[in-house]
Amino acid sequence: MFPEYRDLITRLKSSDTHFMHLFDKHNLLDQKIKNMEARIEPATTVEIEEAKKEKLQLKDQLYVILRKASGAA
Numbered sequence: 834m835f836p837e838y839r840d841l842i843t844r845l846k847s848s849d850t851h852f853m854h855l856f857d858k859h860n861l862l863d864q865k866i867k868n869m870e871a872r873i874e875p876a877t878t879v880e881i882e883e884a885k886k887e888k889l890q891l892k893d894q895l896y897v898i899l900r901k902a903s904g905a906a
Contacts, residue, residue: 834859834892838899845902852898859891 835842845852866884869876876884 835896835899838903841899841902845898849898849902852895855891855895855898859888859895862888862891 842856846856847853862884865874866881866888868874869881869884
């Protein structure tokens with residue numbers, strides 16, 4: 834996710850607790866979606882779609898933070 838911001842992500846994960854929380858939540862949700870799609874974790878199609886929407890919202894929030902931080906750097 835966002836390879837162009839790899840170094841900035843590393844810095845923010847250690848210095849910005851809000852960013853770290855969003856990043857961790859995004860990754861956990863990504864794994865949960867993979868498990869649901871692989872039928873390792875039971876879920877309906879609607880639940881999978883809702884999880885994907887939540888993951889996308891988190892990604893959007895992370896991107897906004899990254900863009901602001903890159904502009905301030």
